Amino acid sequence: MMSTKIAISGLRVAFSKNEILKGITIDVHRNTITGFMGPSGSGKTTLISVINRMIDFEEGVHMEGEVYIDGQNILDGGLNAVELRRRVGTVFAVPTPLPRSIYENIAYGPRLRGIGDRIMLHYIVEDSLKKAFLWDEVKDRLSLSALKLSGGQQQRLCLARTLALKPEIILLDEPCSGLDPISTAKIEDALSELKKDFTIILVSNNTKQIARITDFSAFFYLGELIEYDTTEKLFTTPAIKKTEDYIQGKFG
Amino acid sequence: MRINPRFTNKFVQIGLNLQAFFTVGILVIIVAIICFKGLPYVNFEFIFSYPQDMGRIGGIFPSIAGTILLALLSILFATPLGVGTAIFLTEYTKESRFTKIIRFGVESLAGIPSILYGLFGFIFFVIKLKMGWSLLAGVLTITIMILPTIIRTSEEAIKAVPRNLRIVSYSLSATKWETVTKVVLPSAIPGILTGIMLSVGRAVGETAAVIFTMGSSLRLPTSLFDSGRTMAVHFYILAREGISMEKAYGTALVLVVSILLINVVAYYLMNKAISRYS
Numbered sequence: 001m002m003s004t005k006i007a008i009s010g011l012r013v014a015f016s017k018n019e020i021l022k023g024i025t026i027d028v029h030r031n032t033i034t035g036f037m038g039p040s041g042s043g044k045t046t047l048i049s050v051i052n053r054m055i056d057f058e059e060g061v062h063m064e065g066e067v068y069i070d071g072q073n074i075l076d077g078g079l080n081a082v083e084l085r086r087r088v089g090t091v092f093a094v095p096t097p098l099p100r101s102i103y104e105n106i107a108y109g110p111r112l113r114g115i116g117d118r119i120m121l122h123y124i125v126e127d128s129l130k131k132a133f134l135w136d137e138v139k140d141r142l143s144l145s146a147l148k149l150s151g152g153q154q155q156r157l158c159l160a161r162t163l164a165l166k167p168e169i170i171l172l173d174e175p176c177s178g179l180d181p182i183s184t185a186k187i188e189d190a191l192s193e194l195k196k197d198f199t200i201i202l203v204s205n206n207t208k209q210i211a212r213i214t215d216f217s218a219f220f221y222l223g224e225l226i227e228y229d230t231t232e233k234l235f236t237t238p239a240i241k242k243t244e245d246y247i248q249g250k251f252g
Numbered sequence: 253m254r255i256n257p258r259f260t261n262k263f264v265q266i267g268l269n270l271q272a273f274f275t276v277g278i279l280v281i282i283v284a285i286i287c288f289k290g291l292p293y294v295n296f297e298f299i300f301s302y303p304q305d306m307g308r309i310g311g312i313f314p315s316i317a318g319t320i321l322l323a324l325l326s327i328l329f330a331t332p333l334g335v336g337t338a339i340f341l342t343e344y345t346k347e348s349r350f351t352k353i354i355r356f357g358v359e360s361l362a363g364i365p366s367i368l369y370g371l372f373g374f375i376f377f378v379i380k381l382k383m384g385w386s387l388l389a390g391v392l393t394i395t396i397m398i399l400p401t402i403i404r405t406s407e408e409a410i411k412a413v414p415r416n417l418r419i420v421s422y423s424l425s426a427t428k429w430e431t432v433t434k435v436v437l438p439s440a441i442p443g444i445l446t447g448i449m450l451s452v453g454r455a456v457g458e459t460a461a462v463i464f465t466m467g468s469s470l471r472l473p474t475s476l477f478d479s480g481r482t483m484a485v486h487f488y489i490l491a492r493e494g495i496s497m498e499k500a501y502g503t504a505l506v507l508v509v510s511i512l513l514i515n516v517v518a519y520y521l522m523n524k525a526i527s528r529y530s
Contacts, residue, residue, distance in 0.1 A: 054423060086425035096416045099439055108434070109424040158420075165425060 005030040005169065005199040006051060011065035013046055015058065020046045022223040023065070028216075033191060033200040035210035035231065038220035039251065044203045047220070048171045051201070052088040053081040069169070086113070089162035093174040095154035097146035102138050105146045105157055109165040124164050132160035133190045152183025159190060169199045176209065188213045207247050211235045219243045283508060290505030293498050299506065303470050307486065308496045312503050314472040318480035319510075321387060321473060322466065323455040326394040331448060333395070334402030335437075341403075342410045343432055362400035369397045370464030378465055385467025388476040393465040394458065398451035405450065409443020410436055441525045449518040453511055459484045483507045 006028040013021040021043045028034050036044045049055040050067060053074060067074050074084055086109070098105050106125040115121060125142070129135040134156040138149070146157055155175055162170060172191075176184040191200060192213055204210050210217055211231060218228040219242075227234060227243045238244045245251060301311035337354075345351050373393030383389040413436050421431040437444075459482075467479035468489060481489075483503050490500035 052423065054419065057419065057422065082425050082427050085423055090423040092416075092420070092423070094416065096420045098417060098420065098435060108421075108426075112424065112426050112430055112434075161424065 002029040002032070004028070005069065006201075007066075007068040008047075008051075009066050009068075011047070011050065011067060012063065013043075013050060013055070014062045016060045020223050021050075024220075024223075024225050026218060026225055026228055028199060028201060030199050031195055031197070032215040033195050033202055033213055035214035035217040036201060036203045036220060037205065037207060037210050037217065038226075038246070040205070041222065042220035043223040044220055045173055048090070048173060048201060048203060050075075051169070052090050052171055053079075053084055054090065056081055086165050087167050088169045088171060089165050089167035091155070091158050091162055091170065091172045091175045093177050095151055095158050095178070097149070097154050097157055099147060100145070101143045102146045102149070102157060103142040106161050106164045109161065128160040128164040129157075131163050131190065131194060132156045133186050134160055150183075152179045152186065155179060155183065156187060156190065159187065163194075167198065169201070170194070171201050171203075173203045174205060175202070176204070176206065184209070207235075207249070219246060221246075286501065286504050286508050290501035290503075293502035294505050298502055302472070303486075303499075306495050307470065307490050307499055312483065312486060312499070312506065314470060315481050315483045315486040315503065316506065316510075317472055318387075318466070319456055319482040319484070319507075321480070322390050322394060322462065322482055323452050325387070325391040326398060326455050327448060327452060329391065329395040330398050330402050330451065334399050334447070335406045335444060337399075337403050338406035338410055339432060339437075342407055343428065343436065358400045358403050361396075362404065365460075366397060366458055367460040367464075369393055370461035372396075373461060373465035384477065385465065385469070385479040386477045387466060387473045387480055390462055390466025390480075391476075393461050394455045397458070397461055398454055401451050401454070402444075402447045405447025406440065406444045409440035409447070412443065413439045438525075442522045445518060445522050445525065449515065452514055452518075456482070456507070456511060456514070457484050458482075459488045463488075483510075 004027045008027070009025045011021055011024040012019065024043075024047060036047065038044055046055070049058075050063070051069075051074070055061055055063075063075060065075070069084075069087070072079075098108060100108075103125055106128050107121050110121060110124050115124070126135060126139075129138065134153060137153060138144070138157075146154065149157060159170075159172075159175070176187055179187070188209065191202065194200060195215075202210070202214060214231045216229070217231045217234045219226045219234070219238075219240075221242060227238060227240045229239070234243065235247060238247065298311045299316065300313050302313055303315075304310040337358075341351055341354060370393065373389055373396075377383045377389035377392050378385060381389075417435050417439065418431055421435045426434065462482050462485050466482070466485075468481045468485050469479035470481060471478065473480035483506060487500050487503045487507065490496055490503065
């Protein structure tokens, strides 16, 4: 039985006078991959930046509505956003390794939480790299600068770094937009494995990718949620014409 | 009529080469003259013995010690203050009238001639706070003098750290302070070090501000309240008062060599810092 992990209701977000999200209501289910798709300007990225509260770093933001994670409203003023970001990990579109070694990139989050024990850290680093399907490629050179890795490897490093936080939710903002098909396949394989333990939201403009690996799909257009259903249903018999046009590549 | 672009290219290339050659040439000539004039007088004894008869005979050990003490202590005071100010200006405040005023103040301070710092140090530290001509008064004055350089270079170095790195750090559940200390500052270290090195150069080479505040005693300063003399001041007095041109050139050579050494060491440290964080 599906249970709700993230419940968003009536979410409105405006930058200055410019309304980006116009009342979004959506439930994201636990241990699934949910795809957010839509042409640029549809508000997908803004939506996930609310879920991890990275939107706090933007200026002139006005928000209304509620976002519950496990029943707790994360837009509540009293919420500790730093602690929230440990529970909600993020992988950004551009792979951004920190300028330090592979090992230290992965250990960054755990160290912040006060994990200094070498054996424990080694275990976390190895485990995270394995889950991100990167371990075999880097196990002999963990002290190499992460900047020396290829783009695809860097993105899997970023995924591993997020996993090392032991989050509950992983947000991926077009993680494969700059990657070659082989690197993309590796990330997709990793994500399909990871959904057993995490709730994953995948933002992508690549409808084929959404169709391949997600369980649920949401189609956004100009700040509104147009259609949300199981991926199978949405891609075979979409209820709304606009969704069908988008999936078939009539606009984007 | 159009000039052949290949010709223009060649012409510019030769021109730029000449300019670079000219710049390096001047440096080489200065160093060569100082070496030529000073080398005969510099030996182990010159560096490690005390001056006698106003510096006509003997060595310059107290001036070397005075220079090192002044530069080191000034850097020790100015670095935390300057880098702290830079962090505040870049990470902890939004651009506002307030930051603009601070920045304007810093820039104005940077443009003041050093003799005015000397005068201020003399009136405020030496007279008003009754420090007398002392290492402490010198250090405080030089600290104020080099602060703008450290603030500006640190600020530029911190601003040059990509925003992406900060965002990633926050997304990995770091607080602002953790992000500043673990991500921003390490990446900014080469730039900050450059500012510190420039400041060391200024502290070591300064005369006007030092004479007014640290005085020009030939003794070895053994406490913060002792007067002392830096190499630059020693050189100035030896040459200006015609005491001994030989010893003046010897002092100049030691001064130039130590500045070169400081630069070499700084580059070494900088490269180490860069390779460690990239």
